[in-house]
Amino acid sequence: MDRVLPVVAALSKRIDIPLSIDTTKAAVAEEAIKSGASIINDISALRFDAAMARVAAGPVAPLCSCTCRAHPSICRTILTMMMW
Numbered sequence: 001m002d003r004v005l006p007v008v009a010a011l012s013k014r015i016d017i018p019l020s021i022d023t024t025k026a027a028v029a030e031e032a033i034k035s036g037a038s039i040i041n042d043i044s045a046l047r048f049d050a051a052m053a054r055v056a057a058g059p060v061a062p063l064c065s066c067t068c069r070a071h072p073s074i075c076r077t078i079l080t081m082m083m084w
Helices: 004-014 026-035 052-056 072-083
Strands: 020-022 039-042 063-065
Touching: 004 026, 020 026, 026 039, 026 052, 039 052
Parallel strands: 020 039, 039 063
Antiparallel strands: none
């Protein structure tokens, strides 16, 4: 969160297009919205963090909800194995 929030805040002041925060963590999404993000992109389809639905239900940011077949750590492992 310490890395992404300053970037979101700076970009939101310099550009006039919607910013998306790509995260599966409700706390990150909530703080990013406060910092200037206007769209939440959750690849877990609200499955990895129970609080994400509450954050996404707020009036500020629409939700882009995608599904993944597995937790990202498993996907990274599979990708690494495929590269060998």
